[in-house]
Amino acid sequence: MTAMDFLMLTKGPLFQAALAVFALGMLVRLVEIFVLGRAHNYAAPRGSAVLGGLRTTYKRFEPDPGTFKAAPFDVVVGMIWHIGFIVALLLFIPHVELIKSTFGIAWPALPNPVVDAVTAITLLGLLAALVHRLAHPVKRFLSTPEDYLIWGVTFLVMLTGWLAYHRIINPYPLALGIHILAAEIFLVVLPFTKLTHIFTAFVARYYNGAIFGRKGVQS
């Protein structure tokens, strides 16, 4: 198999397959959550559940002062690489072109050197997070193989993208093919691991906020 065959395989059938697994798996999980619904609350509402839900969905982006004091490293590094990941995923020109061709929607992108710098910071952040996880006795005790798996697939997709952009692996079709394959592994793993938090975190935040909003409590 030549590098070009590999690229066409990853861009063609493997991409379609990964997309199918991702869409099917993720929607099964989300729709199941929605269909299950919430237990009926017979108490008289003291506030708006919807407003409370939306408020908390947004508010959880702000680091909680208590958590920051207890684990500043996790808050700062976690935030940096999460933002970096989203920027590289959604604001890199080739990705915008891919999204445009798949979903038919597009938005402005960032210049390549900006995304490059963000990616480098993200890679460092992910490495720091891994080192901290391994060095911190409590974190290491709490870590499961799944935690390392999702760190691995996330790091790989960023690293291969950065290597392809800098053309460090040759020939380029091989570099690009490896990056696309890493992204496909990420997509396939996503619905069946903690990576579902990319979507379910917002469901959880909304439900939490809605419960408190209905009770008229700030959360």
Added chain:
Amino acid sequence: MATSSPQRPAGQSAPTMDPPLGPIQRPTLGESLRRNGVSRRGFLKFCAATASMMALPPSMAPAIAAALETARRPSVIWLSFQECTGCTESLTRSFSPTVENLILDTISLDYHHTLQAAAGDAAEHAREEAMRANAGAYLVVVDGSLPGPKANPGHSTIAGISNYDMLMETVADAAAVIAVGSCAAFGGLPKADPNPSGAVAVQDLVKDKPVINVSGCPPLPMVITGVLAQYLTFGKLPELDEYNRPRAFFGQSIHDRCYRRPFYDKGLFAETFDDEGAKKGWCLYRLGCKGPMTYNACATMKWNGGSSWPVESGAPCLGCSEPDFWDAGGFYDALSVPPGNSGEMLLTAGAAGVAVGAGVGLLARSKAKSAEKQHQTVTAEQLEQKL
């Protein structure tokens, strides 16, 4: 026809129409060039350019000149199969007259459909004669793909001989095979999905001889002559890449040598063919440029005597020197856009996901409800009795 090309400038004497009597009787390349009116200066310039193309130090130019001067004209048999003659056009109309052109005049082109005067039996006779006289020493140049051994040979025949039979027969005593153009090198357009003629590339069939692929649709004329020059100079084949292409010409990507690369690095892109970015000459990535995955020398050597090349004229690189470029997605889709209908796949899988999710959710709900119905109360006394 033995050696002639229609591009010879008027007033110059034709090279001797010597019969293919083996390499020893032929004039040297130096003699032929002088007879064709190529100045020493022009010849040395060509040698220097060849040295730089082959990534050799400039000090090698005199060595190349010396070797070419004394090189005997090799016999070349040019086979045209399922092709469009674009490769021959590229070569003969490169920029007449160039030293490259004359270098080709001074090989003994003993058989070439398009360029030879002979026809019918006489033409086939010339091929057989050249093969017999130069057995083990002649070069075979192929342009065009050919129906494979399992395909219907009737898709392409010459003088009633199937392309497959002619190739295998001609290659049997050849020194080496040069597959010119993406069709001969990789199958090209005839092999594009659904490949109705069962087309294959030369390297799929020729396993026991060196095969050099000079891909491109068409390839740069200088690359074809550069390979010949290297063969004449060093008496051996050039260093090849993973696709058996000469590394000297196919070692770097279009993207890496593109003069528009700074715009890519700055994130400045043309988004349509007539927007401000296009007028300012910004990067063509978003308009489908395949430069990042394409390895060829267009960006440095350019076309039409070095006047321009596709990207310079505002057209994205199609990736024509790469295998199966016809099937590698839309020419005007960005490199990151996958071929096929991803949106449809996403909708189908998504709809299935919604259905399965709803089913699983409803099942869980009904389970919870039936559990609620079957719920039995128990008093503290009853529990104590059990314990």
